[in-house]
């Protein structure tokens with residue numbers, strides 16, 4: 059029986075699976091929170107990468123991070139969206155991989171994370187790997 063462990067798929071490169079940076083919705087550390095909320099709502103994603111001015115990954119921000127930060131005792135205080143920047147509420151924890159690493163690592167990281175940030179040799183942001191693309195590859199592999 060074909061198993062994932064002894065399958066060549068685990069040593070595959072991930073390059074062909076990467077959603078390239080120009081197609082990835084992202085925000086920057088210094089962006090105001092209302093801008094981040096707009097990008098999240100318009101893109102339809104729950105969480106997106108946060109980059110710095112040098113295009114390096116610094117973390118991720120989600121709708122939940124933003125809503126938590128403006129949650130008052132009795133209501134959501136929308137006016138506070140202007141008081142914060144992305145860097146004030148984001149999470150610095152985001153899984154990352156080098157673009158030359160293998161599918162096996164991406165698969166392992168995707169167990170706990172819906173997307174993995176992919177970096178170049180100089181640590182600049184190249185794009186993301188999504189759970190969807192990882193599962194699609196496994197599906198194609200076992201369909202053969």
Ligand code: AMP
Nearest residue numbers: 081082083103104105172173188189190
């Ligand atoms: P998926 O596996 O396609 O459901 O994507 C998993 C997660 O990756 C989404 O919930 C988003 O947080 C993130 N994501 C997927 N595609 C994009 C994109 N084009 N821009 C920003 N984030 C994305």
